[in-house]
Every structure is written in structure tokens, then in C-alpha cells.
Amino acid sequence: MTDASENLKTLLGEPKKAIRSMVLAFFIAMAVVELNQFVDTFWVSGLGAVSSSAVATSSPIYGLMMCAGLGIGVGATATIAFRLGSGDFEAANRLAANSLLL
Numbered sequence: 001m002t003d004a005s006e007n008l009k010t011l012l013g014e015p016k017k018a019i020r021s022m023v024l025a026f027f028i029a030m031a032v033v034e035l036n037q038f039v040d041t042f043w044v045s046g047l048g049a050v051s052s053s054a055v056a057t058s059s060p061i062y063g064l065m066m067c068a069g070l071g072i073g074v075g076a077t078a079t080i081a082f083r084l085g086s087g088d089f090e091a092a093n094r095l096a097a098n099s100l101l102l
Contacts, residue, residue, distance in 0.1 A: 033066060072099065073099075076099035080095050083095060
């Protein structure tokens with residue numbers, strides 16, 4: 001059995017297992033982001049209270065930018081996959097180029 005058919009079998013046959021694997025990847029990615037913010041705050045705390053508050057203030061903005069990037073990435077991936085599946089390779093290439101510009 002190929003990897004693609006095994007993944008499809010897991011997704012359709014065992015959706016809870018598929019969701020757990022996707023959530024695990026998301027959890028690890030978000031843990032790395034939070035660790036990055038923690039290390040930034042710890043490192044900057046030696047520079048004073050104003051510097052620490054600047055890092056703390058930038059955290060929500062950083063989170064919003066990450067969410068926007070994630071949303072664009074997921075949407076672009078789904079749209080490109082749809083175009084590739086329908087055999088419209090020119091549109092898929094155009095969408096990929098446009099998503100990189102975003």
C-alpha cells in the first residue's frame with residue numbers, strides 16, 4: 001500500500017487518529033512559538049522593564065501575524081490542491097505564485 005492510500009484510509013477509517021496527529025503537529029508548532037516568546041522575554045528582561053514591556057506588547061501582534069500567515073497558507077494549499085486535482089495546472093501555478101506574493 002502506498003503512503004497516500006494509507007493516509008486516506010486513516011483519514012476516512014479512523015478520523016480520531018487523523019485528528020490527533022494533526023493536533024499534535026499544531027501543538028508542537030505553537031509550543032515552539034511560545035518558547036520563542038518566552039526566550040525573547042527572558043533575554044530582554046536584562047535590559048530593563050521598558051524593554052520587557054515592549055516584548056510583551058508585541059506578542060499579540062506577533063500572534064495575529066502568525067494566524068494570518070497560517071490562514072493564507074491553509075487556504076492557498078487547499079485551493080492549489082483543488083486546481084491540481086482538476087488538472088488545471090496553469091491555474092495552480094498562478095495561485096502558487098500569488099500566494100507567495102501574499
